[in-house]
Amino acid sequence: MKKNAILLVILLISTFALATTLSARINVESDNKVVEVVLDYSEFQDMANQSEETLSWWFRKFNGLGIEYVGLQEENLESLMMQNQQLEVFMGWELLQQGNWRETYSPEVAEYIDYKQISEFDVFITTGTQEVFDFIYQGLTERYDAEYFDILSQEAPFAIVMKGTIEEALYQQSLHLIDANRKVSQQRHKPYSSKLMQVGLGFDVDKINTVKESGLKVLPRPNTYKAWMSEKYLETVFQEFETYEMQPSVLIFGGGEVLGYPVADDLVTRYMIENDIKAGLVESFVQRGHLEPDGLDLMVRSLDYNAVRIFSVWPFIQERFKYYNYEGAEEIENSLYRAVTERNIRLIFFKPIKQDKYTVRYDQFIYLTDYNEYEKMFERFQTRIASHGMVLGSSSRMPSIRVRIAKQTLMGWGIVAASMLLLTYLLKLNKKVKYSLLVIGLLLVPIAFLVRPMLADKMMALWAAMVFPSLAMVYFCNRCFHYVYKEEKTTKLHQQILYAIKGLVIVSAISFLGALFVAAILSHIEYLLEMDIFRGVKIGQMIPMVAYVVIYASYFGYKRKNNKDQQPSLKYEDIKNFLFEDIKIIYVIFAMLFLGAGYIYLARTGHESNIQASTMELIFRNVLEENLLARPRNKEFLIGFPVLMMGIYFAKNKMKSLAFLAGLVAMIGQTSIVNTFSHLRTPVYLSAARTFYSLVFGIVVGVIYILLFEIAMRLLKYVKEMKVFQQNV
Known part of the structure; x- marks a missing residue:
């Protein structure tokens, strides 16, 4: 704490700017x-x-x-036809193909078609009903300049031409023609319809x-x-x-x-x-x-x-x-x-x-x-x-809200401070390098907001989405390291569960702070109306998982000896040991399974993916939604949060490898917290309620998982003891 006092002070000041900004957004949303x-x-x-x-x-x-x-x-020509009004509409080329148009229409119409050479893109309208003609005639003459249409006949059969071009033409996509040798014969298409069919003619x-x-x-x-x-x-x-x-x-x-x-x-x-x-x-x-x-x-x-x-x-x-x-x-x-x-x-x-x-x-x-x-x-x-x-009632609207550059800068400085905190746990930095990097980061933030404000806010939000969940897992690894190497094994199960709950709450609180940074920095009205969108959600979920592996390696190393008295930092020997590791087939299998699960997880984020939730899962979601103010996210309270509790439980029981795997899965829950607040169209209170429900349910599910694992381990121990007893007998 003393070593990082300056960073913590900056982060505290930044949090105050965050609180005032978020308060303004909440007031806008609440009205x-x-x-x-x-x-x-x-x-x-x-x-x-x-x-x-x-x-x-x-x-x-x-x-x-x-x-x-x-x-x-x-109304337009298309809607009039859908209502079975008495009129006929032809494209210009269709009219010319009719063999009896000279006999059907008046001499004035025939003369127009003959001498003005009606275009294949024109729309020819005819009706025998005065009411229909009057509606179309009035709609055209009152709304549009005369250059766009010609009135050919004001007596039955009435006739009007709307002058079209290739820009208005609509073509029908059809199959290619092929011959007996299956060679494609090129087809030329005539306009099937025209955009002029949807030109407004007035209200009924x-x-x-x-x-x-x-x-x-x-x-x-x-x-x-x-x-x-x-x-x-x-x-x-x-x-x-x-x-x-x-x-x-x-x-x-x-x-x-x-x-x-x-x-x-x-x-x-x-x-x-x-x-x-x-x-x-x-x-x-x-x-x-x-x-x-x-x-x-x-x-x-x-x-x-x-x-x-x-x-x-x-x-x-x-x-x-x-x-x-x-x-x-x-x-x-x-x-x-x-x-x-x-x-x-x-x-x-x-x-x-x-x-x-x-x-x-x-x-x-x-x-x-x-x-x-x-x-x-x-x-x-x-x-x-x-x-x-x-x-x-009559729809309400949100007043225009913008985040001042001064507040954006202060919040950006908090993200820089959090980044330096994270870096100090990964690398051994002397004070000169550490504070030089800090000063550079603090100077770059206001410059970015002045030069490219609408890009800078997205970049800072994305940075927060990556840094804070990673920083949260620093605490997780720190506690696991302490429990594995510096504490005696706690035999009382209820104490292990309490430690697990405490760990989950603190880790989630750090990620939650990062989520609030995202929600505050991107409080501009364009994000709330979704005219602009926070991009990089998948990157914000993937990078912290990679960061967690590096953080874990900085604490536990890779096949490192004498871990107990070492300070956390990423060492050259760890990287070397990992890169020159003998690859076993089982490693490849696990890697493929992990990548497959990761792809499904990332692909299901958002609404554009073809990978969707099962019917049973959707029904379960509906049940939660109907009975709670906000539906908690399944991946948080069923997977991410309870597995993090199990990671603490494993560490308390000196199961280092299982603690690592649990932390990898637990990252799903921590990045999901930030992702919840990255849906900027969702009011802040609803995102907060969703996270709270997930945390409460996650604690309950985590306790159940730990109890089930404890029961399974005791059954396994009992079976082994019975086998030994039978062998001795």
């Missing part, structure tokens, strides 16, 4: 407690069509569940009225297409917001770009600021980051982060009815619950539940039309989120 649910009009219409009730009836029922909004998409007044009559509000979703975007379009859309009284609380962007991008996104931003409209960040289906339409991040920054994270109920979630042995929609409810409590989701874009995957038609689903199931699910959901202080 963000209102969850909004928005129904998808289109899919609820499909569901209502399969039920015995009208869409209005369904909306009225959901209005009674605390839901306020229905998301309504702006009947749909708006249906929503309003049910007591709900319309959350309008304009269709955007950047090639046709203009201020004229935006002014018309904003006017419709006012005319139909459907001011959105959140703008949910569809397509490849935000509303107004790239020509008038500043106009949209001003409108959103004036009307306090939040930008919607739709979480990706792998639950990492969000969908990124062009211009979104720039818009959110321009709004000073007036944004909300959105969970869209993806099709695979809709299909989780009677999933994992549940009797109803409990697993869908679990998905919603995790989204709002663990991932800062504050708007759920809800779609009806699907009972069966397909009907007679392969492209349709059978929806759940039992309202009681929906009612039970939302009532359970509201009860569960209430335990976190959350309610349903």
Whole structure:
């Protein structure tokens, strides 16, 4: 302690900066407690069509569940056709292939096709219904410049051409043609469809009225297409917001770009600021980051982060009815619950539940039309989120929070001090070298934050994620060394268990401090909204395992003699003995098993891996989640924490090799503590609760493991004594 007093003082000051920073983040998170649910009009219409009730009836029922909004998409050619409106749409080349178009359409239309040579990329629209024509005509003329379309006939059969280019063309991927010798014949493709099919034409007044009559509000979703975007379009859309009284609380962007991008996104931003409209960040289906339409991040920054994270109920979630042995929609409810409590989701874009995957038609689903199931699910959901202080309503948002460079620097200095502490246990450093390295590290930290702040905070967080679990294992190895060489064997089992519990708590506390450094340094609002992500999680889990082997070698060496009186440091002889060791087949087998287990462990970290938990494990997780404020992590309380206790137990019983192996496995739990807080979208209180539960459960499981091992050893001893007795007899 005296030798490292300066390092400890720096670490203490850094911890104070950490506490104030983390306090500000916790205050921001604690005020963000209102969850909004928005129904998808289109899919609820499909569901209502399969039920015995009208869409209005369904909306009225959901209005009674605390839901306020229905998301309504702006109409386009594609949606009109899906609603069986009386119109036909052809690509230009399809029209030309029709042999009777001259007889079918008026002379004006025929002349246009003949002399203006309609392009194969154009979209030709025809209808015999005045109402449909008026809707399309009004939508085009009010929203877009005349250069983008031509009105060919204003009498039945009505005809319109939307002028397309190769940029809008959509092609169908098909199989290659082959001849009898299996040689591929090159195919040329004509456009199958066009992006112009999704150009916004206006909102359906009947749909708006249906929503309003049910007591709900319309959350309008304009269709955007950047090639046709203009201020004229935006002014018309904003006017419709006012005319139909459907001011959105959140703008949910569809397509490849935000509303107004790239020509008038500043106009949209001003409108959103004036009307306090939040930008919607739709979480990706792998639950990492969000969908990124062009211009979104720039818009959110321009709004000073007036944004909300959105969970869209993806099709695979809709299909989780009677999933994992549940009797109803409990697993869908679990998905919603995790989204709002663990991932800062504050708007759920809800779609009806699907009972069966397909009907007679392969492209349709059978929806759940039992309202009681929906009612039970939302009532359970509201009860569960209430335990976190959350309610349903108009979505709340987190105010912009940033970490000042001064505080980042102070916290960085704490990480440097912790690094020097770790280094002093690995190498014999004289004071001059030790404090020279310290000064260099302290100087580099503020320089890094001034030059590349958004890179420096990630690097410092990653450094903390590696240093503190490694430092925690220094304490573990120190205690093991002391128990193996400098203490008499403790015969009382309860004392061994108490030592094991104490060791686990102290080791975990050191790793926990590192986790808090990660959570504090990366408290910027962009991390909380997951616009930016802490990268290097797998590195942060792998490097401490390597560091542990080096730390253990610095204490115990490799085939080192006279360990008892030696000070811990990595010696040349240890490295030499290891490198020139005779490799036995059993070593190779163990190495392969260890690497395989390590790959599975690292691959399962995150949501993008194909290696997923088993069904039984997921059911077990659900049980914990339903009965606790936060679900403890299985790898912590079933593996990492109890095995660390066993490592202390082995050391107390002079089992040095088993203590080493236990420490290697125990690193899983220590790196997992930091990993828990590396999920920056998760509120700090929830990560802390998860770690606390893991520690408590881990102690219980650790005691059980030790008792089972003790029983097994005593049985083995009894069997050996019986064999000796029988031989003597």
